[in-house]
Amino acid sequence: MKKQGKRIAESRFLVGGITAAALLATVLSGCGKSETEKPAASSSPAPKQSEAAKTSEPPMEINWMLRTNVSALPENSYGQKYIEEKFNVKLKVTSIGYDDYQQKQKILLSSGTVPDVFYAATPADLKKFQSMGILAEVPMKSIEQHAPGIFAGINKYAASSWYIPNVEGKNYGLPTYYYSGQFASRAVWRTDLLKKAGIDKIPDTLEELEAAFAALKKIGVTGMTSRGNSEFAAFLQIFGAHGVMPTQWELKSGKAVNGATQPEAKQALTLLADWYKKGYIDPEFVTGKDTQQKVLDGKVAMFDYVGADTFPSWVEAQKKANPDAKIEMAPPPQGPGGRSTWAWGLTGNSWVFGKQLEKQPEKMNKILQIFDKLQNDEELYRGMFWGVQGTHWDYIDPAKGVEGGLKYLPPYNDGAERDKLGMDGSYANLFVQQPNPAIADKYYDQALLKVQREYNYPRVGLFGKADAVPDAGKYWPDMMKLKVETYAKIVNGTLPVSAFDDFVKQWNDLGGTVLEKNANELYQQLKIDK
Structure with missing residues (x-):
């Protein structure tokens, strides 16, 4: 986070x-x-x-x-x-x-x-x-x-x-x-709702995910919700399963490209649009609001963006809302592009x-x-x-x-x-920022560190930060607005999936072409890809 x-x-x-x-x-x-x-x-x-x-x-x-x-x-x-x-x-x-x-x-x-x-x-x-x-x-x-x-x-x-x-x-x-x-987000599931729908284990693949959503719908529960108003957190695990993370820069055939415009992103949007049409996705996902409450209330079975460090607070909140309910963390689902979810990296x-x-x-x-x-x-x-x-x-x-x-x-x-x-916490300091990760590991809460490393499938961008590319400050805000709005409209059916191709052209016209050129020049200067 x-x-x-x-x-x-x-x-x-x-x-x-x-x-x-x-x-x-x-x-x-x-x-x-x-x-x-x-x-x-x-x-x-x-x-x-x-x-x-x-x-x-x-x-x-x-x-x-x-x-x-x-x-x-x-x-x-x-x-x-x-x-x-x-x-x-x-x-x-x-x-x-x-x-x-x-x-x-x-x-x-x-x-x-x-x-x-x-x-x-x-x-x-x-x-x-x-x-x-x-x-x-x-x-x-x-x-x-x-x-x-x-x-x-x-x-x-x-x-x-x-x-x-x-x-x-x-x-x-x-x-x-x-x-x-270095720690990626997790999905949280109401596993008691899965069991009620006849599903004995947390879905591990996109196919199992879809089958679970169909079963949940039969008992009046929506499959998932997400932060649809976020430039990076919207359905991040579904994109990760397709091997792409929108707005992150990545290398393809030795060239820096942005994940938001890649064919794999279109594939993920195609699946999401189909799920939305079938009633598997929270119709209010675009607001990004009340995601936790919807899970606690049993209206939605899965939310895809929770940190392992904040999960205990979800458990406590669920106990207060419904002591008989059961909530669990899970890794991102496996898809044609593997399994991963957004991480900012070190x-x-x-x-x-x-x-x-x-x-x-x-x-x-x-x-x-x-x-x-x-x-x-x-x-x-x-x-x-x-x-x-x-x-x-x-x-x-x-x-x-x-x-x-x-x-x-x-x-x-x-x-x-x-x-x-002038201090802050065990791995942050106002005068220093953060220590060598090897020392931070040693002084970090060891029980939490174990949980953080479990189900951790981080996907980190080429430059660590997408806006590290020269001139990003000039173009990025408008490009992010376009991305958030277009992706949401494709998912909820306001726009057809074919609108993705128009989005790519608009993205490039707004500054994507310039930033891709700058990204490649930046990469060539240092050629660091880890």
């Missing part, structure tokens, strides 16, 4: 009648204060100083912009002081809440306030900043030399991440991981560096080293992501140590309290 460092959907910002100057003043008022001011009384206790930080050299000053989950980070937060004392630096922190981050960040950067290091929240943002001339190039050799753990980890777990900061063959950022992006976004650092290579190298250590040194990771044992966290079973799992201690079991420290 798509969720990077924030427990809500996507950023939004309304300027209204506020002038840019007034807004800039508002942003700056929430940024880091003067170094000469005393820490607030509520500041977190400083972490124990490391030997590496004990030096006679004056601390290096770094201007660091980060995105927080809720609001501005308190001055001298735990995370800030941890970095300062472990690495002999002095941070001047600019923090902006998640909802406002992209818009307020653009205002600051346009005003000439360019931090040494800041987070580019989307591929389009990074490319925009590069076109403004405010980003420093980050040579791959520098990353390999000064952040060898990250360099090796990205190559091992998320090589497509290198496409994100790539602009015309040059690298302009340090890629991040998206740990939970590719994250990027930390980027102000243009001024091209003349201060020692500062860039220092920042790279900080990121590398915090992501790959287990002790430093634990201190940065979890905090102080006995204060912020403790072992669930002291005898087992890490293997038995860690738990946050009150009040830090509340994410809002961790936000104030």
